[in-house]
Amino acid sequence: MQKSECPGGTQLRNRVTGNCDQRTSSSVQIKHRTIVQQSKSSSSTSSPESTRKLHPRPSDKLNPKTINPFAEQSRAPSAFAAIYSKGGIPCRLVHGSVKHRLQWECPPENLPFDPLLITLAEGLRETKHPYTFVSKEAFRELLLVKSAPEKAVPLLPRLIPVLKAALVHSDDEVFERGLNALVQLSIVVGPCLNDHLKHLLTSLSKRLMDKKFKEPITTALQKLEQHGGSASLVVIKSKIPTYCSICC
Numbered sequence: 001m002q003k004s005e006c007p008g009g010t011q012l013r014n015r016v017t018g019n020c021d022q023r024t025s026s027s028v029q030i031k032h033r034t035i036v037q038q039s040k041s042s043s044s045t046s047s048p049e050s051t052r053k054l055h056p057r058p059s060d061k062l063n064p065k066t067i068n069p070f071a072e073q074s075r076a077p078s079a080f081a082a083i084y085s086k087g088g089i090p091c092r093l094v095h096g097s098v099k100h101r102l103q104w105e106c107p108p109e110n111l112p113f114d115p116l117l118i119t120l121a122e123g124l125r126e127t128k129h130p131y132t133f134v135s136k137e138a139f140r141e142l143l144l145v146k147s148a149p150e151k152a153v154p155l156l157p158r159l160i161p162v163l164k165a166a167l168v169h170s171d172d173e174v175f176e177r178g179l180n181a182l183v184q185l186s187i188v189v190g191p192c193l194n195d196h197l198k199h200l201l202t203s204l205s206k207r208l209m210d211k212k213f214k215e216p217i218t219t220a221l222q223k224l225e226q227h228g229g230s231a232s233l234v235v236i237k238s239k240i241p242t243y244c245s246i247c248c
Contacts, residue, residue, distance in 0.1 A: 080123035081131055089119070091138055093130045100133055108142050113151040117142055121162040124177045125169055136177045140184055148188045156189065160196040167203040175207065176216070183220050186227045194232045197224065201239035208240070222246045 083089060090105040104111075120142065123135025143152065152159075163185070166178025182200065186193050204221070207213045221243055225233050236243050 078126065078131075080119065080126055080135060081128075083119060084123075084131060084134065089134065089138065090116070091134065093134055100130075100137075102134065102137050102141060104141075109145040109147060111142070113142065113148075114155060117152060117155055118158055118162060121159055121166070121181065124163075124166040124181055125174050127171055127174065132173070132177070136181065139181055143184050143188045149190075152185065153189050153192050156192060156196055159185070160199055164200055164203065167200060167207075172212075175213075179204075179216060179220050183223045186224050190227050191229050191231060193224070194228050194235055197228070197232060197235045198239060201236060205240050208242075218243075 077085065090111060091102045092105075094101050094103045117139070120135050120139040123131055124139065126132050126135055142148070145151075163178055163182055166174055166181070169175055169178070204217050208217055221236055221240070225236060225246055228235075233245055233247075237245075
């Protein structure tokens, strides 16, 4: 004989079953969230970025940060670059098919050397085009004018520290531009440079240790002696005893 079930028992059983279903659904959701969180955590820790943070490569010490080409615009320009961009240098670079040249706004012989020559000497420490070409070529062309000796000699006390900064620069190309500028200056001012040589020869002596600079430095010293006379030889020998005079 089949037993009849009272309505209250049926409702009670339905509530119990519903609670069980809710607890089951909640536990499934909790497990799902836990799995998702674990997967995110594992993916983040296994990413190349996190791997580098946990296990830095040896090269990271040498290159601590990758250069961002778009970050260059946010950097403050150098003094020479700022002056050049504002038209403070009275010449512009003309790109040629074979080689570049400068176009002056007025003849260089009509230009005052103060402070133009010093500004160009400061530009020798630039490492980017067109500043590298403009500074070295304009410095050279300005010293070619007939009135260059009388205009350059009064500037020597201010020029020498600027040239020294180029000669002690870690960039080889900057050093070479500084060395060439020193020779060009010695041709123009002659023995007037002798009193300032001692401030420059120490950096040349250090670079002589590098084989690739031995020949150009030796040639430069010979030019300094040639245009500075016997007094320059005394100064050179006092700082670089191994130097052999061109008179030997």
